[in-house]
Amino acid sequence: MKGTIIKFWSDIVEVKFKKEDLPLVNHLLTTHEGKTFLLVKRVLNDTTVRAIVIYASKEISMSDVVINTKQGFMVPVGKQSKNNIYGFQGEPMLNATVKPKYIEMDSIINNERSLNMELKLVETGIKAIDFFIPIIKGYKLGIFGGAGVGKTVLMKEIIFNVNRKHKSTSNIFIGSGERSREAIELYNELESSKLMGNSVMYISKMNEAPGARMSIVPIGVTAAEYLRDKEKEDVLLFVDNIYRFIQAENEVSASLGKKPSVGGYQSTLESDVANVEDRLFRNENGSITSFQTIFLPMDDLSDPSAVAVFNHLDGNLVLSRAQTAKNLFPAFDPLASSTNSIDEKIIGKKHFDAIIETKRILKAYKDLEDVILILGFDELDDESKVTVKKALQLENFFTQNFFMTEHFTKAPGVYVPLEETVDSVIRILEGKYLKQSPEIFSYVGSNLNIPTDEDLGL
Helix, strand or coil: CEEEEEEEECCEEEEEECHHHCCCCCCEEEECCCCEEEEEEEECCCCEEEEEEEECCCCCCCCCEEEECCCCCEEEECHHHCCEEECCCCCECCCCCCCCEEEECCCCCCCCCCCCCCCCEECCCCHHHHHHCCEECCCEEEEEECCCCCHHHHHHHHHHHHHHHCCCCEEEEEEEEECHHHHHHHHHHHHHCCCHHHEEEEEEECCCCHHHHHHHHHHHHHHHHHHHHCCCCCEEEEEECHHHHHHHHHHHHHHCCCCECHHHCECCHHHHHHHHHCCCCECCCCEEEEEEEEECHHHCCCCHHHHHHHCCCCEEEEECHHHHHCCCCCCECCCCCEECCCCHHHHCHHHHHHHHHHHHHHHHHHHHHHHHHHHCHHHCCHHHHHHHHHHHHHHHHCCCCCHHHHHHHCCCCCCCCHHHHHHHHHHHHCCCCCCCCHHHHCCCCCCCCCCCHHHHCC
16 A cells, blocks of 8 residues: 655656555545645556645655555535534545535446436526526536626625525535635625525636646536436536636646647647536436636637637637626626527527527627717617617626625615516617617616606606
8 A cells, every 4th residue: 555756847746656555546645644636637557646735735846656546535524513614634624513525536427317307497596697697406507707807706796696596405515726816706706695504606716726726626426416306306516717817727737748739738728627527417317507708818709718618608708808898797798698498498489589689789789889989879760779878788687796896885685586577678679769878777676667758758
């Protein structure tokens, strides 16, 4: 079981064992009295392995004695794991009255999916999401955006709003490359809202080794699979940020000397993402409905990392810097976003027709923007003027005050039921407010209580 370090460089270590004690790939090794962790990534021959440093409690030296644990990461799972925060070691960071059950990471992967199941909508109370990207239980939603456009804030709002409607579901939050501040804030908010009792957090901070940031995602996914398949629960899985997971895999790949592929990413980019994404679905036991933030380098939707994740998603929500410049929050871009849940049989004809007409108007407005900049609004024909007015009203209507930002904006958060959102949009599409300023819709809930032109006698 014991080996000796014979070589090390960067965050890579080579360890020599006896032939019968040779560890397997993805087995954990420890040294420094069990306080330093190494993860086997390559078997070089029948006595030597190459491992990456996950955490070093002190400097690693030649001839350090290494212990083969003969297992991978151990994941705290089940009901006893809730109401706590865990790192890659699986040790509870808060005082735990009950010791959770532990299973090995990736040990219960279940590929059996159930088809022909009844589709159930998950209402978020966020107008832009519920209207343009209806979420179905068991679906995967990606929140794409560059730095500072509001991905984490939107993720937090989804966590709290969905839990208001679905109190029986369990929440798993995975922070990969997370800022300590964000994790602490989320914990405090969950605790104060009495949601932590049904939640588990798995966190790897941005200053930790790439092996830890890389492993925390499959650790959290294993916990979600356990709740779904063993405890028969519906799970809401939140990952912030899946790009940091890809980035960590890339750092490990580079350290191991693998040649990069397109855009400087690892050659195993697609399989790295697939190994996580393909495990998130709904079956007869329960569902894993996942919400994942994806950082966009240079705000580029065609970045290979974004494309790799996009291929596995059921819906993608794009946050745009252009919308933030207009002070429209959430900074949602409906034309760049898409979902496979827009189906008349799923959402009904009224909602379906409203989406089609709304997108048509917003696209027509986008095409007219250059004309307006050059010639001015007054030079447009009457039909185009109506289109522009409706588009501006719709843009403003989809703004919303969040519960998560109340301490910044000093404005109370708003939860808008889906039915009210659809009816409100239809009123705008029908031109009931054409003689009023688009500003009347800024940061309102629904518009069902706003007087129409006819009510005002305009």
